[in-house]
Amino acid sequence: MRVVVPFSADRPKTRLSDTLDPTERRAFARAMLGDVVETVRDAGADPEVLATEPVEVDAPVEVDDRRLSLAVNDALRDGLPAAVVMADLALATQRSVRRLVDTEGDVVVAPGRGAGTNAIVVRHPEFRVDYHGASFLDHADAARELGAAIRVVDSFRLATDVDEPSDLVELLVHGDGAARDWLVDAGFELDDDGGRVGIRRR
Ligand SMILES: Nc1nc2c(ncn2[C@@H]2O[C@H](COP(=O)(O)OP(=O)(O)OP(=O)(O)O)[C@@H](O)[C@H]2O)c(=O)[nH]1
Numbered sequence: 001m002r003v004v005v006p007f008s009a010d011r012p013k014t015r016l017s018d019t020l021d022p023t024e025r026r027a028f029a030r031a032m033l034g035d036v037v038e039t040v041r042d043a044g045a046d047p048e049v050l051a052t053e054p055v056e057v058d059a060p061v062e063v064d065d066r067r068l069s070l071a072v073n074d075a076l077r078d079g080l081p082a083a084v085v086m087a088d089l090a091l092a093t094q095r096s097v098r099r100l101v102d103t104e105g106d107v108v109v110a111p112g113r114g115a116g117t118n119a120i121v122v123r124h125p126e127f128r129v130d131y132h133g134a135s136f137l138d139h140a141d142a143a144r145e146l147g148a149a150i151r152v153v154d155s156f157r158l159a160t161d162v163d164e165p166s167d168l169v170e171l172l173v174h175g176d177g178a179a180r181d182w183l184v185d186a187g188f189e190l191d192d193d194g195g196r197v198g199i200r201r202r
């Protein structure tokens with residue numbers, strides 16, 4: 001199955017601005033992209049990166065700097081079925097991606113926290129993505145309006161998109177790819193000194 005991996009190359013991860021400087025955010029986002037592409041391929045699917053600017057990665061890259069939903073809907077027109085897996089799902093595993101693409105349904109969604117849509121499989125020819133805000137609810141409504149069968153994949157690993165500093169804790173604990181290595185090399189470690197486990201930088 002085609003797996004489109006959208007990647008905002010130019011100004012990535014602005015919600016991590018208090019934790020990483022712009023250069024670090026680009027490098028960290030790029031490390032997560034590489035992990036997602038490798039995981040998708042290990043799951044036996046075919047990654048295609050949809051980036052806002054050229055990027056060196058082990059997968060075909062299409063550059064499209066239009067807004068996310070517009071670019072993704074155009075990419076979906078290149079052939080269904082197709083999945084869209086976000087480039088910041090650094091905890092995704094071969095098994096969780098396989099579970100996503102093997103789940104039957106006209107539209108299959110792996111929700112993210114905050115009513116997001118972290119990954120989606122589209123088999124219905126008239127379905128269109130509409131990202132940002134409560135996109136999970138918007139996608140469920142859109143599927144119902146089409147009479148499309150929608151399925152939800154409840155997965156910790158697909159639900160964890162790395163957007164904010166608290167997400168870095170999950171990556172340190174559960175990740176095992178280049179993005180986690182990048183964090184460790186940058187001096188990040190768990191802060192387990194009482195209360196909820198956080199993150200600190202040596
Ligand atoms: N191709 C493309 N990818 C995008 C765009 N906006 C976000 N993405 C990607 O979509 C995924 C989810 O988006 P966000 O979580 O908002 O990522 P982000 O924009 O880097 O993060 P913030 O700046 O904190 O919003 C990430 O993998 C982004 O790289 C876009 O306009 N075009």
Ligand SMILES: C[C@H](OP(=O)(O)O)C(=O)O
Pocket residue numbers: 112115116117118130131132133135136163
């Ligand atoms: C892609 C987008 O991510 P967010 O902007 O919500 O982090 C969404 O999940 O709709």
